[in-house]
Amino acid sequence: MPTLFLSGSNIKGLLDMSEVIGAVEEAFRESSREEVQMPAKSYLTLERGDFRAMPASVPGAAGVKWVNVHPRNPSLGLPTVMATIILNDPLTGYPLSIMDATEMTAYRTGATAAIASKYLARPGAQTLGIVGAGRQAYTQIMAHAELFDLKAIRVFDPAKAAVTKLIEHFPQYPIKEASLEEAVASDILCTVTPARSPVVRREWVLPGTHINAIGADAAGKEELEPPVLKEAMVVVDDIRQATTSGEINVPIAGGLFTIDDIHATLAEVISGQRPGRESEETITVFDSTGIAIEDIAVARMIYEKAKGSPDYLSLKFVE
Amino acid sequence: MPTLFLSGSNIKGLLDMSEVIGAVEEAFRESSREEVQMPAKSYLTLERGDFRAMPASVPGAAGVKWVNVHPRNPSLGLPTVMATIILNDPLTGYPLSIMDATEMTAYRTGATAAIASKYLARPGAQTLGIVGAGRQAYTQIMAHAELFDLKAIRVFDPAKAAVTKLIEHFPQYPIKEASLEEAVASDILCTVTPARSPVVRREWVLPGTHINAIGADAAGKEELEPPVLKEAMVVVDDIRQATTSGEINVPIAGGLFTIDDIHATLAEVISGQRPGRESEETITVFDSTGIAIEDIAVARMIYEKAKGSPDYLSLKFVE
Structure with a gap:
């Protein structure tokens, strides 16, 4: 064989x-x-x-x-x-x-986030914010463009050259450089940074936003201010991994979030075993750690x- | 690259x-x-x-x-x-x-056992007993033949055809089919069976024997009667693996052996951090689980x- x-x-x-x-x-x-x-x-x-x-x-x-x-x-x-x-x-x-x-790893990470957006974002979502213009940003954009009719893609990264490179890579999409606040104020927000302290403030997140928190994949990493998570409907890819190394790991260690605050796994939402968003105003967060x-x-x-x-x-x- | x-x-x-x-x-x-x-x-x-x-x-x-x-x-x-x-x-x-x-896996398992024999068997050991004539028996014999001047190799397996095949494979070595008791009564004994209840009785083991207990590599597997372990100087490849899946796992689960009864790791004996056998009469056991x-x-x-x-x-x- x-x-x-x-x-x-x-x-x-x-x-x-x-x-x-x-x-x-x-x-x-x-x-x-x-x-x-x-x-x-x-x-x-x-x-x-x-x-x-x-x-x-x-x-x-x-x-x-x-x-x-x-x-x-x-x-x-x-x-x-x-x-x-x-x-x-x-x-x-x-x-x-x-x-x-x-x-394949970058593709499946983008694909998983776009699937989460499909089940959790508001119907008719048409703006995508990207925080962090590194390698993972590319597949986030590609995957969301497969599933959404995007009218605007707003990219923030303090490294301007990375933003320019990203924009040039996708001439077919309506991508523009944005401030951090502008990128956050989108129907769907993907955070793809290696941050170890929150970059997304609660006050910037509009009602109804869906956030894919991709960057945190190890203990000590976080991208969102804990109040975002506390107010949001939080869906995870894997409960064990999310609590130890995902976006919620730091708030859990600090007592600002508990395992009972997790709404569901993505598998439960996709299969209909657990409901998705409740209203147009619900903030939803998908905590992605990447699973085998x-x-x-x-x-x-x-x-x-x-x-x-x-x-x-x-x-x-x-x- | x-x-x-x-x-x-x-x-x-x-x-x-x-x-x-x-x-x-x-x-x-x-x-x-x-x-x-x-x-x-x-x-x-x-x-x-x-x-x-x-x-x-x-x-x-x-x-x-x-x-x-x-x-x-x-x-x-x-x-x-x-x-x-x-x-x-x-x-x-x-x-x-x-x-x-x-x-490579079969070779390294044989090599590790022969190294254990080098540090734990009596000086001048010249008889080798093999219980189980499957794939692992071959590399046990090859490795011990590298390090010892073997005068007799005694092989027991209830499947006679496997013994014959093994003997024919090594025309250069003094191998003979033996009873279980005869194989056990050797200077160095290697047990390479998938047994889930002891095949080697305490009463058959002579003073001074060194035993390489190779077969047990999962919870529930054991090859030696627990009194053999209780009386012997027990050396393991890895304490965590041995206690959960090695020869000592069943006696530990049954309260007949404790982690404190382990004498040393093989690394400690090889490096001289812990002593090897005490006398010509000491029975020594190397509990091999196979480590990365x-x-x-x-x-x-x-x-x-x-x-x-x-x-x-x-x-x-x-x-």
Whole structure:
């Protein structure tokens, strides 16, 4: 049996945002039907960075994503985050495919946020605010543009060059540089910063806003003033991860938010097990930490798409 | 930067038992100097089998072994256990190599047991008993033959065909089929069975025996009658893993053994931080569960050996 190797450039040729959105939404539905398994991430912490092992199974696929975060990498010409997925047959354990999952990780993060916006934002939402113009901003915009008819995209980043680069990358979209307050005052707001103290003030958030809080993915990180969370309907991707490393981790540690203040998981909202927003005025927050079922579901889709093509490297790996 | 892919047949051409023993012993010395990191294994449990993510770092290398255990696989013509290692540069996280680690896993398990025998068995030990003639028996014999001048190897397995196959595989060694009692009555005894109740009785174990208890690697598994452990000097590879899934896990759960009854870790004995056997009469037991630093240290050695050869598949994987 051959194992399919998919390099970064192979993956770029296979990634399509609307398909990634479909694969991720399906994984959340499978999760709501208890058809997935996802043990806790395991962290390997070294001097220059860390690694996370993210195992999961979804129907028809099992595997692990192994992903690093090395903040000094850009000065060496390497990405901060690089990820590899090993995708296995759940019935035998055979390694079906090994994939560069670096780009897939950014795609699935954007896809998950856009799905959260689909279920939580006001119907007819048409303005998107982006705080932070780094790598994650690109896939947030791509994914939201798939699901919303956006009339304005407002981007704030103190690094003006990053904003210019982002705007130039998407000539097809109505993107403009904005102040922080202007970006926040949007129907849908995505915060994609590495902030360790709140950048979004309560007073700037309009009634009815949906916020995707993406940046916080480790203890000590937060992007929103805790009163935003306290007043909002808060939906998380995974309760365990959100409380220890998501947007709510700092307020929980400080006693300003509790686990009982979480309204639902995204899987519960998507499946209808829990209701979404209550009114046009509700502020909704999706606390995204990134979970392994998203990765393994996207890998499953990519593998099915790639299988059988002569263009990819396939070899008898296990002998 | 290229990533080196090493398939099972590549690895077979690179594996040398004496080099594996050297790599594993070095990893235990590095562990005793606190130069390694090894978070807990993460288990993904499915209907037909399970997977384990085993992350670790040793000096100069970091990575994860992803390994399955699917007991029904032999009926499908596949190995029960298949393993893949992703080896990364600890300074940047870059994936240096992806390896079929199935054969490496058997080698490092044999190597670790032989190292334990080197430090714990009586000087001049010359008889080796093997209980269980499956896959793991082969590397136990190979590794012990590297470090000991063996005058007799006594193999017991209720499956006679497995014993015959093992004997025929090693014409160069003095191997004979033996009864269970005869195999146990050896200077060094290796138990490599999937037993869930003790197969080795206290009364059969002679004074001065060193036992490598290899088989137990999950809760509920045990190979030795608890009085053997209670009377012996017990050395473990990893205290956390041994107490939850090693030979001592069942006696601990039953209150017949406690964590305080553990004499030392293998790293402590190798480094001289804790003494080894006290006398010719001491019974010593090494409780082996298999730990990730062994795997990553062997992968580091294999990668250094393979690097630069034109025979292996090297490609720009991360782009």
